[in-house]
Amino acid sequence: MKNTMSTTLAALAAAALVAGCAGAGGSRDNIDAEFAAMMKSSFRDQGIAKTDRLNQDLGQAACSSPKPPPADVAKRIEAESMATIKWPANGQYFGDWKTGEKLAQSGRGMTWSDKSTATAGNGGQCYNCHQITKEEISFGTIGPSLYNYGKVRGVKDLNSPASAEIVKYTWGKLWNSKAYSACSNMPRFGHMKLLDEGQIRHLMALLLDPQSPVNK
Numbered sequence: 001m002k003n004t005m006s007t008t009l010a011a012l013a014a015a016a017l018v019a020g021c022a023g024a025g026g027s028r029d030n031i032d033a034e035f036a037a038m039m040k041s042s043f044r045d046q047g048i049a050k051t052d053r054l055n056q057d058l059g060q061a062a063c064s065s066p067k068p069p070p071a072d073v074a075k076r077i078e079a080e081s082m083a084t085i086k087w088p089a090n091g092q093y094f095g096d097w098k099t100g101e102k103l104a105q106s107g108r109g110m111t112w113s114d115k116s117t118a119t120a121g122n123g124g125q126c127y128n129c130h131q132i133t134k135e136e137i138s139f140g141t142i143g144p145s146l147y148n149y150g151k152v153r154g155v156k157d158l159n160s161p162a163s164a165e166i167v168k169y170t171w172g173k174l175w176n177s178k179a180y181s182a183c184s185n186m187p188r189f190g191h192m193k194l195l196d197e198g199q200i201r202h203l204m205a206l207l208l209d210p211q212s213p214v215n216k
Contacts, residue, residue, distance in 0.1 A: 039054055040054065046112040047111075047112035047113055047114065048110070048111075048112060048114055048115075048116060048117050049110070049111065049112035058073075058076070058077055058080065059077040059080075059081065059178045059182060059183070062074075062077060062182070062183075063077075063182065063183035068183065069182060069183070073182075074182035074183070075182075077178055077182040078178065078179055078180065078181070078182050081176045081177075081178040081179035081182075081188075081191070082172070082176070082179040084175075084176050084179075084191050085171075085172050085175045085176050085179060085190070085191075086175065086190060086197070087168075087171065088171065088197060088200075088201065089197065092201065093158075093167050093171055093201060093204050094158055094201055094204050094205045094208070094209065095198060095199075095201035095202035095204065095205050096202055096205055097202070097205040097206045097209045097211065097212040097213075097214075099202040099205075100202035100203045100204070100205050100206030100207075100212075101132075101133070101206055101212075101213070102123075103123050103124040103126075103195070103199055103202055103203055103206075104123075104124050104125075104126035104127055104132055104203065104206060105123065105126075105127060105136075106122075106123020106124065106125065107123050107125035107128060108121055108122055108123045109121060109122030109123060109194065110122065110194065117193070119193060119194065119195050119196040119199060120196075122194060122195055122199070124189065124195060124199070124203055125187075126146075126203070127139045127140065128140045128142075129141075129142040129143035129185075129186070130142075130143045130144065130145060130146045131145040131146065131147050132145075132146045132147060132206070132207075132214055133147065133213045133214055134147065134213070134216075135213060142185065143185075143186065146207060146214065147214060148214065148215055149170075149207045149208065149214055149215070150166075150207060150208035150209070150210065150212070150214065150215045151210070151214075151215040153166045154166075155167070155208050155210065155215075156210060157210075158208060158209060158210075163208075166208075167204070167208065170204060170207060170208060171200065171204060173186070174189050174190065174195075174200050174203060174204070175188070175189065175190030175191060175200065176188045176190060176191040189203075
């Protein structure tokens with residue numbers, strides 16, 4: 001996934017910066033240029049995985065720096081990201097939570113061995129970072145627990161006007177997380193075409209449907 005690569009690039013950039021400063025004492029611009037050349041020479045196109053994944057947009061570049069981006073840059077990243085969110089066709093936010101659970105369990109997709117960049121076989125790999133259901137005992141802790149996500153936010157009826165704000169926020173967060181936090185580590189599922197609109201609907205149901213095991 002591109003966000004995972006971004007995290008890796010940030011770590012490598014920090015290492016290269018330290019090495020450069022400890023060595024020749026070159027300028028930051030020179031170190032950045034040397035690092036970019038090193039990265040370019042270290043990767044190659046293979047299958048569907050192309051070296052254009054090394055290209056960073058404003059959010060990735062700003063948040064790969066050792067220091068957080070200035071407030072004005074962070075606000076720009078969030079505003080530009082918000083503008084990319086595609087809201088669901090016909091206002092249909094929800095699919096099937098059972099399919100959403102399967103997507104949350106799966107980490108498939110976007111590897112060089114996949115036959116195409118189509119999202120059909122991709123997963124959301126949600127458990128890599130979050131607790132979601134009590135039935136799953138293996139999960140990451142990079143992100144907060146999402147157990148009872150809808151319940152604690154008072155979502156009792158998916159179509160209730162009272163639920164509209166959290167429903168819209170959740171969709172936007174799944175589509176492009178940087179709209180709400182400039183340096184979010186969460187994959188931008190919709191914006192980066194990691195999942196399609198239908199798959200995001202299924203994850204929405206998993207998180208918010210009162211019948212989902214998430215909210216039991």
